[in-house]
Structure formats: C-alpha cells, structure tokens
Amino acid sequence: MIHNSTIDSQTNHKSIRKFKDQTLTRDQLETLYTVFQHTPTSMFMQNASLLHITDEAKRAKIRELCNQKYVGAEGDLFIFVVDLYRNYQIRKQLGKDDGRVHTTDIFFQAVEDTMLAVQNVANAVESMGLGYVDLGTVNDHPLEMLKTLDLPKLTFPILGLQVGIPDQKPQLKPRLPLEFTCFENEYNKDFDVKELKDYDQVVTTYYDLRDFCWDVFYFS
Numbered sequence: 001m002i003h004n005s006t007i008d009s010q011t012n013h014k015s016i017r018k019f020k021d022q023t024l025t026r027d028q029l030e031t032l033y034t035v036f037q038h039t040p041t042s043m044f045m046q047n048a049s050l051l052h053i054t055d056e057a058k059r060a061k062i063r064e065l066c067n068q069k070y071v072g073a074e075g076d077l078f079i080f081v082v083d084l085y086r087n088y089q090i091r092k093q094l095g096k097d098d099g100r101v102h103t104t105d106i107f108f109q110a111v112e113d114t115m116l117a118v119q120n121v122a123n124a125v126e127s128m129g130l131g132y133v134d135l136g137t138v139n140d141h142p143l144e145m146l147k148t149l150d151l152p153k154l155t156f157p158i159l160g161l162q163v164g165i166p167d168q169k170p171q172l173k174p175r176l177p178l179e180f181t182c183f184e185n186e187y188n189k190d191f192d193v194k195e196l197k198d199y200d201q202v203v204t205t206y207y208d209l210r211d212f213c214w215d216v217f218y219f220s
C-alpha cells in the first residue's frame with residue numbers, strides 16, 4: 001500500500017461530532033469555496049451550490065429539523081444544494097428552452113456534481129487538520145428545510161457538512177473486508193454471510209469500546 005499525506009488522511013478518516021467553539025478563518029473558508037468550485041462537473045454544467053449557514057436562527061432551526069445537537073452548534077455548517085435552478089434561469093433569460101432540466105439524466109448529473117463537491121470539500125477540510133461530519137438528516141423534513149433555506153424550485157439540499165476543530169478523538173471505524181466490496185471484472189453474487197463473522201466481531205468490539213452516547217450511537 002502506498003502512503004502519502006492525502007492517502008493517509010483518507011484512510012484515517014473519522015467522522016467528528018464534537019467541535020471546539022471556533023469558526024473557520026476567512027482564509028479557510030475561501031479555500032473550501034475554491035475547492036468546491038474546482039470539483040469535476042458533468043458536462044461542465046456546474047449544477048451544485050453551497051450554502052454557508054451563519055445566521056443563528058437558521059442554524060437553530062436546521063438543528064431542530066436534523067434533530068442532532070451538533071448540527072449548527074460549534075464550528076461551521078454547510079449545506080450542499082443540487083441546483084438546476086441557476087442554469088434554468090440563465091437559459092430562460094437568454095430566451096432558450098429549459099435545457100431538459102426536468103429529465104432524469106440531468107437530475108442525476110446535478111446530484112453527482114453535488115455529491116462529488118461534498119467529498120472534495122470534506123477532503124480539503126481534513127487536509128487542513130479540521131474535522132467534519134456528513135449530515136444526511138438535512139433531508140429528514142425536506143419541505144420544512146426548503147422553507148428554512150428559502151430555496152427556489154429546481155433545487156434541493158442533498159447533504160450537510162458540520163465542520164470545525166475536532167474536540168474528540170474517535171476510533172477508526174471498521175469497514176467491510178475488501179473482498180466484499182471491491183472486485184475485478186466480476187461482482188461476487190454468491191457470498192456467504194458466515195464469511196462476515198470476523199468482521200462482525202470487529203464491529204462489535206468497536207461499539208463495545210466506544211464511549212456510549214445515544215445521540216452518537218443512533219446516528220453512527
């Protein structure tokens with residue numbers, strides 16, 4: 001296995017759910033925006049947008065909707081938005097058709113763009129010695145979330161990131177053995193669940209050793 005700072009950071013990734021009471025510097029924020037901007041984008045459509053939520057009332061409402069106490073608490077909260085509205089508006093103002101924004105393939109392109117941007121930014125966060133947790137719970141109450149964020153039609157928030165200086169040192173969380181997830185040429189349809197016995201034991205030990213906290217246990 002090859003080691004360098006990027007790979008070591010990726011293979012040591014741990015979600016962080018407790019942050020120091022400090023926000024990003026202007027420099028760090030601009031860096032994350034620039035990383036976001038340079039993420040690969042399907043057909044050069046740039047169908048992703050990023051919201052940095054600094055308004056306390058909005059953060060509190062988002063925390064309530066996500067029902068996780070670390071959301072919008074210490075650190076910085078970002079919401080990644082699948083965005084077909086911008087291109088729709090550009091085309092409309094130029095007197096063009098809607099650019100097929102209502103088709104499934106364009107929808108998936110936008111989702112792909114946005115998810116890649118999430119991980120690109122997340123990697124940059126860790127490379128700066130900071131931590132993050134993904135927030136799928138931004139979609140637990142989609143209509144209320146859209147209202148809270150005052151987003152237009154043809155957009156939706158797909159994932160959040162809570163980012164900051166880690167105030168905890170979680171253990172590395174185990175993953176399925178590579179034989180179960182990475183294949184050469186042929187997908188293994190016929191695995192036997194018994195082959196996962198060792199993995200089950202590793203996961204059980206991981207949870208046994210972990211500081212118990214319902215909030216964290218439930219969501220992770």
Ligand SMILES: Cc1cc2nc3c(=O)[nH]c(=O)nc-3n(C[C@H](O)[C@H](O)[C@H](O)COP(=O)(O)O)c2cc1C
Pocket residue numbers: 013014015016017068133134135136137138159172173219220
């Ligand atoms: C799409 C996605 C959504 C997630 N949503 C949440 C979430 O809402 N709250 C949370 O605490 N963790 C969330 N996580 C973090 C996962 O629980 C975590 O990545 C997983 O348990 C593995 O742990 P690790 O990241 O520490 O290796 C999410 C992760 C992903 C990829």
